[in-house]
Amino acid sequence: MTSLDRRDFLRLGIVAGPAALVAGCGWDGGPLVKSKLATMSRLNDWVGENILQSSKRLAKVYQVSARSTAMPAYHISREMPTLDVAKPWALQVGGEVKAPAALTLEMLQQLPRVTYTVKHHCVEGWTAVATWTGVPFSAVAALVQPTDRARYARFDSFDSDYYNGWDLASAMHPQTILAYAFNDRALMPDHGAPLRLYSPIKLGYKLTKYLTRVTFTSSRPGGYWEDQGYPWLGGI
Amino acid sequence: MTASPLPRVRRHHALVRLTHWLNAIVLTGMIASGLQIYGAFRHFGTTMTRLPVPNPFDGYTFPEAVRLGGWLAGGLNWHFALAWPLVITGLTYLGFLIATGQWRELLFRPGDVRPAIEMQLYYLRLRKEHPPQGKHNALQKGAYTFIVALGAISVLSGFAIYKPVQLHWLTSLFGGFELARYWHFVAVWLFIAFTLVHVSAVLLADRASLPSMITGWYRGRFPSHD
Numbered sequence: 001m002t003s004l005d006r007r008d009f010l011r012l013g014i015v016a017g018p019a020a021l022v023a024g025c026g027w028d029g030g031p032l033v034k035s036k037l038a039t040m041s042r043l044n045d046w047v048g049e050n051i052l053q054s055s056k057r058l059a060k061v062y063q064v065s066a067r068s069t070a071m072p073a074y075h076i077s078r079e080m081p082t083l084d085v086a087k088p089w090a091l092q093v094g095g096e097v098k099a100p101a102a103l104t105l106e107m108l109q110q111l112p113r114v115t116y117t118v119k120h121h122c123v124e125g126w127t128a129v130a131t132w133t134g135v136p137f138s139a140v141a142a143l144v145q146p147t148d149r150a151r152y153a154r155f156d157s158f159d160s161d162y163y164n165g166w167d168l169a170s171a172m173h174p175q176t177i178l179a180y181a182f183n184d185r186a187l188m189p190d191h192g193a194p195l196r197l198y199s200p201i202k203l204g205y206k207l208t209k210y211l212t213r214v215t216f217t218s219s220r221p222g223g224y225w226e227d228q229g230y231p232w233l234g235g236i
Numbered sequence: 237m238t239a240s241p242l243p244r245v246r247r248h249h250a251l252v253r254l255t256h257w258l259n260a261i262v263l264t265g266m267i268a269s270g271l272q273i274y275g276a277f278r279h280f281g282t283t284m285t286r287l288p289v290p291n292p293f294d295g296y297t298f299p300e301a302v303r304l305g306g307w308l309a310g311g312l313n314w315h316f317a318l319a320w321p322l323v324i325t326g327l328t329y330l331g332f333l334i335a336t337g338q339w340r341e342l343l344f345r346p347g348d349v350r351p352a353i354e355m356q357l358y359y360l361r362l363r364k365e366h367p368p369q370g371k372h373n374a375l376q377k378g379a380y381t382f383i384v385a386l387g388a389i390s391v392l393s394g395f396a397i398y399k400p401v402q403l404h405w406l407t408s409l410f411g412g413f414e415l416a417r418y419w420h421f422v423a424v425w426l427f428i429a430f431t432l433v434h435v436s437a438v439l440l441a442d443r444a445s446l447p448s449m450i451t452g453w454y455r456g457r458f459p460s461h462d
Contacts, residue, residue, distance in 0.1 A: 037310075040317035052402050059401045070284045119413070121400065124308065125277035127413055128284075201401050229309035231316070236401045 038229070045233040053235055055169045059200035062117040067183065068128035071120065073190040074204075076224065081159045081210045082189045089194055091178070093140060095215035096150035101143060105180060105194050111135040111143070114177050118200035121236050132198045134179035138172045146216045154221035155197050155208035164197070164208045165221030170235060175200055178211065206234040242444075247371075247454035249336075255329040256449055262325060265318045267424055268304035272311030275303070280418045289418050319394065326387050341371050344381035348374040359441070369458060379434065386426050393420040 075081055083089055091108065094100035115133040122128075137153075146168075153171040156163045170176060176199040180187050187193040192209025199207065205225045215221075226232045248256075278295050281287040286294075305311030333339040344352075351374035357363040359375075367373065372380065396407040396416035410416035438446050444456025 037313040037317050040320070041313050044316050048399070052399050054402060057402055057404075060404065068282050068284060072283055121413065123276070123312070125273070125417060126279075127282045129282070225309070229313060231309075231312060236399055 034229075041229075041231050045231060048233045048235050049167055049169070053169070053201075055173055057201075059118055059175055062119065062129050064117050064131060066129050067117060068130060071128045071130045071182075071191070072122070072126070075159045075209065076162050077160045080189050081157075083158075083194060089212075091195060091211055092213040093144045093215075094213070095154070095217050096147045097216050098145040098147060099143070103140070103143075108135050108140075108178060108180065108195065112139045114175075115181075116175065116200075118175070120200070120204055122204040123230065123234070131183050132177065132179045133181035133184075134177035134195075134198060136174060137176045137178060137197075138174070140178060140214070141172060141216075144216075149218040150216035152217045152220055154213075154215040154217055155211060156213040156215070157192075157208050157210040158212050159192075159210045162208065162210070162224045163221070164206050164223040165217075165226070165232070166202075166206065167233065167235075168216075170199065170201060173199060173201055176202075178214075201235060203234040203236060205230060242455050242457075243459050244453055244455045245459045246452060247445075247448040248452050249332070250452060251328065251332050253449055253452060255325045255332075258321065258325045259329070262318050262321045263427065265304055265314060266322055267427065268302055269311045269314035269318065270421075270424060271298040272303040272305040273308060273315060274298065274421065275311075276308045280421070281414050287414055287418060289415075291418075291421075316398075319391075323391055326391070330384070342377055342380045342384075344374070344377040348377050350374075352378050366457075371458075379430065383427075383430055383434075386423055386430070390420065390423040390427070393417075393423065396420075 088104070090102040090104045092100075092102055112135060113133060114136050115131065117129060117131040120128045120130060151168055153166045153168060154163060155166070176197070179192075179196050179198040180194060182188070182191045187196065192211070195211045196209040197207050197211060206223070220232075223230070223232065226234075274293075275297055278293070278297065279286055280289055280291055280294075303311070305314045333342065351367060351369075354363060354367045355369075355373050355375040358366055392406060393410050393416050395403055396410045397413060397420060400407040400413045400416070407413055407416050410419050442456055442458060444454055448454035448456070
């Protein structure tokens with residue numbers, strides 16, 4: 001009898017395990033599970049940043065003919081964020097830097113210029129190939145001279161409170177640019193005019209549009225989606 | 237207990253039983269969170285160009301009852317967290333097979349093709365007697381070799397779409413990001429198909445194998461091994 005009971009108990013356990021899991025579907029896990037998942041996500045970020053990421057690895061560059069016919073565009077504001085023409089725009093670059101600067105679009109366009117046709121990976125699973133032109137982030141960094149304490153970069157926007165935090169290695173990657181042109185034309189509001197962050201080594205939600213400010217920081221900045229649970233690194 | 241003419245034999249090592257059931261639970265979670273992630277883009281291809289591959293689930297939203305995570309970020313977090321126990325369990329099992337030499341009983345080899353056909357004929361009732369077998373028959377060997385290969389393909393195609401730039405060589409191996417994502421999805425249906433056949437075979441052909449995967453002891457029709 002005892003062995004039968006034990007067997008039944010084991011059987012129950014085997015059925016109950018996956019059943020409990022399935023019953024939990026559609027449910028976000030509750031605060032306890034959510035915090036455990038967040039811990040695992042940080043572990044994956046660490047692995048992504050320290051093991052699976054090489055600052056030298058360049059994303060594949062495509063022919064212009066490989067461009068996608070459409071490039072979806074998102075913003076979180078109810079209306080498309082557009083620049084107030086009455087107020088002059090300049091990118092504020094500061095934080096852990098020796099020489100903070102306010103850079104107008106003209107000044108940014110005087111800096112080294114990079115144009116590439118690359119594949120965009122959205123966290124949702126779709127991709128699209130497009131051409132982007134802009135100034136390498138590293139060129140802007142050279143201008144403001146980050147201090148030794150700078151380990152991250154925070155990007156703020158005028159799309160409501162959308163912002164992102166990046167590891168400095170990814171920001172300094174040669175293909176990470178502050179883009180002012182899309183498919184050979186000046187950036188339009190749908191893609192983040194006047195200036196957006198772009199890089200083929202990160203998922204789309206890491207690529208802050210409608211930039212207002214770049215801040216070098218010593219502590220890890222969050223991000224609009226990252227604060228809600230999306231993986232922080234978003235490196236691909 | 238009534239006396240049974242069937243001998244009781246030791247069949248599955250505790251590590252095999254543990255990894256088997258852990259894998260069953262973790263894989264259920266991987267598939268459920270994967271179906272949640274699929275919901276964010278229910279197609280294969282780029283934004284406008286669909287891959288010319290069959291997908292009966294194009295544009296389909298899986299019911300909430302089979303999804304895990306609630307929304308895309310929740311699904312991703314479950315998926316990337318469960319990937320750890322999935323890989324660790326898989327490597328532990330493979331390590332065990334290699335260390336003990338038991339892989340020899342499980343690996344399907346060219347010589348198993350003919351016995352596998354005979355076995356299939358038996359199951360289809362086109363052959364009367366059960367062909368002779370050891371611990372596993374040739375068809376089982378085929379199934380278990382296939383499922384290990386499928387596990388490896390799932391994990392590798394998963395990494396291919398997780399890091400398509402850093403692991404570009406792996407992504408290329410699967411035919412690029414969009415195709416790798418498709419193979420990753422096809423693997424789900426092969427896992428489900430395998431599970432259906434596997435569970436049916438246990439229930440219909442050799443019920444004694446179910447308790448043996450729990451207790452380790454087998455008392456059934458095929459005790460020849462051990």
